[in-house]
Amino acid sequence: MTITETAPPLGEPLTLAETKAHLRVETNAEDALITALIRTVREHLERQTGLSLLTRSFRLYLDDWPPARVIQIGRGPVQTIEAVTVYDAGGTPADIDSAGFVLDGQARPARLILPQHPQPGQAINGIEIDFTAGFGTTGADVPDTLKRAMLLHAALLYEFRGAVSPGDQPAAVPAGYDRLIAPFCRRGL
Numbered sequence: 688m689t690i691t692e693t694a695p696p697l698g699e700p701l702t703l704a705e706t707k708a709h710l711r712v713e714t715n716a717e718d719a720l721i722t723a724l725i726r727t728v729r730e731h732l733e734r735q736t737g738l739s740l741l742t743r744s745f746r747l748y749l750d751d752w753p754p755a756r757v758i759q760i761g762r763g764p765v766q767t768i769e770a771v772t773v774y775d776a777g778g779t780p781a782d783i784d785s786a787g788f789v790l791d792g793q794a795r796p797a798r799l800i801l802p803q804h805p806q807p808g809q810a811i812n813g814i815e816i817d818f819t820a821g822f823g824t825t826g827a828d829v830p831d832t833l834k835r836a837m838l839l840h841a842a843l844l845y846e847f848r849g850a851v852s853p854g855d856q857p858a859a860v861p862a863g864y865d866r867l868i869a870p871f872c873r874r875g876l
Contacts, residue, residue, distance in 0.1 A: 688759075689812070690745055691748070692743060692744070693746050695743060696739075696741035696742070697743075699826070700837065703725070706721055706725055710841070710845050721841070728837045728840040728841050731860075736833075737796065738762070739821040740822060740829050740833065741823070741824060741826075742822070742824050743821055744769070744819050746815055747818065749814040751807065751814070752806075756800055758799040758801070759796045760820075765799075765818050766792060766818075766821065767792075767818060769818060770816075771785050771814070772815045773806075774808060774809040775808035775809070781805070787802040792820075830871075832868075839861045839863065842861070843859060843860070844858060
């Protein structure tokens with residue numbers, strides 16, 4: 688199972704103004720750095736939790752259907768299923784009618800049950816599921832706890848700005864960060 692982002696988010700969950708206010712930065716001299724740190728802490732949080740903070744499009748690739756009929760989607764919260772495509776042995780795509788599908792987009796991971804499962808002819812990535820995931824289109828839709836974790840993380844990275852290059856961030860996570868994001872992390876056995 689592989690998930691790729693097909694459309695980037697239209698913004699960031701934290702604005703430059705709110706991040707600068709948290710950092711107590713009043714000049715514009717480091718706006719580019721702070722903007723890069725915002726992106727870095729969002730990407731780190733999304734990797735840690737499997738969440739998509741702002742709504743955007745993704746594609747899930749599967750080699751075959753899971754034996755238990757339930758397709759787990761490791762990026763959430765899933766809002767909509769856009770398309771399900773199966774490729775035959777010649778690589779020709781066929782869209783699957785998703786009428787009657789059942790989606791539990793809020794589950795961790797999200798779960799999808801389709802009424803039909805035509806066999807893919809392609810051995811690798813023979814099934815594609817296009818979906819939209821995220822809390823919403825603006826930072827106001829993102830849970831405050833996650834935004835607080837991002838602000839704490841951005842502050843720590845801002846402190847390291849002279850010691851660690853932006854390309855090598857995140858250098859560390861602040862104390863309390865793990866407790867803030869813990870309710871949003873996937874747990875496995």
